[in-house]
Amino acid sequence: MPRRQTLTRTCTxxxxxxxxxFEYANQRERRSIESKPWKCVRHTAPNEVLSKDSPExxxxxTLEPFYSRPSTYRPExxxxxxxxxAEHEASGxxxxxxxxxxxxxxxxxxGTRLIVTARIELPKEQQ
Ligand SMILES: [Zn+2]
Incomplete structure (x- = not known):
């Protein structure tokens, strides 16, 4: 088994x-990783990153059904x-x-809702 190597990318x-x-096993995988621009979460999902100004x-x-794909045996x-x-997710x-x-x-x-809250509390001397 080839040893996996690590490639470091900087946000574009x-x-x-x-x-x-990013880990890769061969040059083909490495080229595939390098061929796509990469951006960090601060620049792909900035509203998800907690900060002093956005601490929570x-x-x-929501618990929703998922369906079988139509087939000859199960057309519906x-x-x-x-x-x-989550509201924006196509699958879960x-x-x-x-x-x-x-x-x-x-x-x-x-229909059950799972509500997840994350909140930062700064130490007193940083507030
Ligand atoms: Zn970035």
């Missing part, structure tokens, strides 16, 4: 020095499971986790 946003680390963020996921899509999905997962919580779809009825 003007003036940004944020770096990302809440995301709501059928519900085959449930997943936690039946199991979600974060620091301090884990949640399984099968433990709750459809």
């Amino acid at each position: 946003h003007t003036g940004c020095t944020e770096r990302g680390f 963020r809440t995301t709501v996921l 899509p059928e519900i085959i499971g449930y997943s936690w999905r 997962s039946g199991f979600r986790y974060g620091p301090g919580f884990q949640v399984h779809a099968e433990d709750f009825p459809p």
Whole structure:
């Protein structure tokens, strides 16, 4: 098995020095990684990055059905499971986790909302 190597990329946003680390197994994978411009989360999802001016963020996921693909045997899509999905997500997962919580779809009825809040509290001397 070839040893995986790490490629370091710098965010392509003007003036940004944020770096990302990508693993590759061969030159084809390395070229594929290098062929796409890479931007850090500060420049791809700036409203998700907590800061002193934006110290709290809440995301709501809803337990929604996902359907089978139409086939010869099942021409009409059928519900085959449930997943936690944020409003902007096209797909989700039946199991979600974060620091301090884990949640399984099968433990709750459809339409259940999972509300996740992250909040920064600065030390007193920094406020
Ligand atoms: Zn950046």
